[in-house]
Amino acid sequence: MNNALLIISHGSRRSASNEEVLSLTTSLREAAASSVAIVDCAFLEITRPTVQEKIDQMANSGVTSIQVFPHFLAAGAHVTFDIPREIETARQKHPGITFHILPHLGSLEGLPTLIFKTIQTTS
């Protein structure tokens, strides 16, 4: 396996919020262990690692394919412009790596069903 999953989050001044992203990353790493070599996260603003730092690190690990998951609820400027721009920069730096930007969190098809299941089990 020489593929990676990069979760990109906004980054928060509240360390607890950033830790929620790290915790999700850990859960995803466990869930994807059999099919994804590296699962990690990066932040657009406020905290680090930055997107470029993390992608450089993945490139140094010999990754040839990176799936990018925008950890955002809505397709605002960060999802529409900032993340594609970061990935374009990374593409030029690392022409041997294939990048694929996944749908952002808020648009995942299974989300309504997941929320509905939560409602049922906690009511």
Next chain:
Amino acid sequence: MNNALLIISHGSRRSASNEEVLSLTTSLREAAASSVAIVDCAFLEITRPTVQEKIDQMANSGVTSIQVFPHFLAAGAHVTFDIPREIETARQKHPGITFHILPHLGSLEGLPTLIFKTIQTTS
């Protein structure tokens, strides 16, 4: 059925972001049609309906139980303070209604699995 689900979102200056919340609300309404009488959303800031407006409306519809779903990625001040405060205000106005605040979106147990499934189907 006299129960309701209230999705509380932050509210955005970008109408497209608010529309994503409305779209999720519509999907949830369809998913929950057989077990929840009213599914609707409200916003903490910037746009309307406000939380109190929407709860007043649900109360007028004869709802006696409201599950509140915080549409937030992290347990920041909005999830930790603002939403509980709004619900406490509503509780005092509507003593006949039982309120239950669900875990916020970013903390849903099934989220890593859902994200992992998305990765698999789009890779």
